[in-house]
Amino acid sequence: MNILSLDTETAQTAQQDDKIKLALLQCDITIGDTSANRERMQHLIHETMQKQPDVNVILLPEMWNTGYALTEIREIVDDEGRIERKWLSEYAASYKVNIVAGSIAEKKDGNIYNTMYVFDKNGEQIARYAKLHLFRLMDEEKYLAAGDEHVTFTLDEKWSCGASICYDIRFPELIRSLALKGAKMLFVPAEWPQPRLHHWRTLLMARAIENQMYVISCNRVGSSGSTSFFGHSMIIDPWGEIVIEGNEDEEILVGSIDPAMVDEVRERIPVFEDRRPELYF
Numbered sequence: 001m002n003i004l005s006l007d008t009e010t011a012q013t014a015q016q017d018d019k020i021k022l023a024l025l026q027c028d029i030t031i032g033d034t035s036a037n038r039e040r041m042q043h044l045i046h047e048t049m050q051k052q053p054d055v056n057v058i059l060l061p062e063m064w065n066t067g068y069a070l071t072e073i074r075e076i077v078d079d080e081g082r083i084e085r086k087w088l089s090e091y092a093a094s095y096k097v098n099i100v101a102g103s104i105a106e107k108k109d110g111n112i113y114n115t116m117y118v119f120d121k122n123g124e125q126i127a128r129y130a131k132l133h134l135f136r137l138m139d140e141e142k143y144l145a146a147g148d149e150h151v152t153f154t155l156d157e158k159w160s161c162g163a164s165i166c167y168d169i170r171f172p173e174l175i176r177s178l179a180l181k182g183a184k185m186l187f188v189p190a191e192w193p194q195p196r197l198h199h200w201r202t203l204l205m206a207r208a209i210e211n212q213m214y215v216i217s218c219n220r221v222g223s224s225g226s227t228s229f230f231g232h233s234m235i236i237d238p239w240g241e242i243v244i245e246g247n248e249d250e251e252i253l254v255g256s257i258d259p260a261m262v263d264e265v266r267e268r269i270p271v272f273e274d275r276r277p278e279l280y281f
Contacts, residue, residue, distance in 0.1 A: 001027075001044065003051055004246060005254035020159065023048045023055045024233040024253040025102075026246045028222030029191075032069035034076055034083075042087065044252065049095040052254050057155060060102030061220040061233075062166050062189040063114060068224055070143040073105055073112050081106035085117055085125065093123030098155050102189035102218060103131065103165050111145035116163050116189065118153050127153035129163035133171055138193075138227075140167075150174060152181045159185060159259055162213075166190040169203045172210065179211040180272070184262040188217035194228045201232065209240035212265045212272075214257050221250055238265040 025044045030036045041064060048055060065084055066076055078084075081104050092099045103116045114134075118127035130147025134140035151163040162178030162185070169175065169188055178186065186207060192200045200219070208215040214237060221231040235243040235255045244255035266272060 001047060002249070002251045003048075003254060004244065004251050005052065019256050019258045020056050021052070021054055021254065021256045022057045022059065022216055022235060023052060024059050024216070024218040024235070024246070024255075025061070026218060026221060026231050026233040026253060027061065027064075027250045029061070029064055029067040029220050029224070031067035031224045032072060032076060034065050037065050037067070038084065038087070042091070045091050045095070045099070048252055048254075049097060052252075055097055055254065057098045057100060057216075059100045059187055059216055059218045060189060061218045062103045062191045063105055064102050064189075064220070065104040068138055068191065068227075070139055073143055074107070077105045077107045077112060079107050081115065081117065088117065089119050089123040089125065092119040092121060096121045100161075100187045100189075105144075112143060113147060114140065114144055114165060115147075116151075116165060116187075118155075118163070120155065126155075127151055127163060129165070131165040131168065132174060133167045135167040138191075150177055150181075152178055152183050161185045161187060164188050166192055169207055172207065175207045175211055179213055183213060184259055185214040185216060185257075186211070188215060190217060190219040191224075191229055192219050194230055197230050197232060200230075201234070204234060205236055205240045205242075208236040208238060210271070212238045212269070213262055214238060214259075216257075219246075221248055238262050 099119045101117045106115045114131040116129040129151035132147050160182045162183030218233045220229045231246045231248045233246040
């Protein structure tokens with residue numbers, strides 16, 4: 001698969017300055033075939049780490065293990081995502097890389113959730129986030145249960161991050177709450193479909209600008225039934241500038257960010273200090 005990366009000089013500088021190098025695995029998903037999807041993700045992680053061994057964080061797309069096979073979802077997922085969690089943990093530890101594992105369909109306490117798991121470089125699971133906002137246009141609410149808490153997590157004991165999934169970015173209150181809890185990076189796995197590319201790009205940039213944070217998104221490509229997906233995975237900086245953006249094909253996007261930029265932007269335009277929340281609701 002093609003790897004779209006920053007130029008070598010930029011990547012080397014990022015490594016020397018203790019910046020973060022991220023890989024976004026923008027790929028197709030085979031609806032309902034958990035084995036094929038697992039093999040695809042294992043291959044992509046292996047390929048990424050072979051070609052870009054200094055990557056710090058890998059992000060996968062939304063519902064990559066099943067796609068939106070919602071009518072058969074109960075028959076094809078395993079309890080608490082045990083199969084996927086086991087090998088993701090092993091890969092994270094083996095390659096010494098943080099894996100923000102997009103999201104999977106998982107069965108838990110009798111319900112099916114659209115869930116993100118996060119694994120650190122030692123293979124330890126450090127976060128679980130179940131999608132809060134279910135997307136009615138793809139019938140999520142008919143088959144899935146909504147999560148009930150917003151989640152932040154810390155990578156490498158120093159990088160504060162927020163969890164969101166696809167439709168969640170249409171709810172600025174959620175993303176602001178993550179920023180107020182200290183998140184400086186927002187991860188957004190997605191299956192965002194045609195024809196709403198303009199919405200996707202605009203909403204991601206808006207969430208970055210208004211919260212003065214990095215937004216790191218990974219959208220799938222390909223099609224599922226009559227629905228097609230356009231990719232355009234992106235890394236956006238706290239000014240709303242695009243660091244790297246994919247096209248509509250399968251590819252691995254690699255880009256570097258500087259977490260210190262968040263503090264610099266927030267100091268320059270003190271949005272959080274100037275809030276008046278007592279007047280908002």
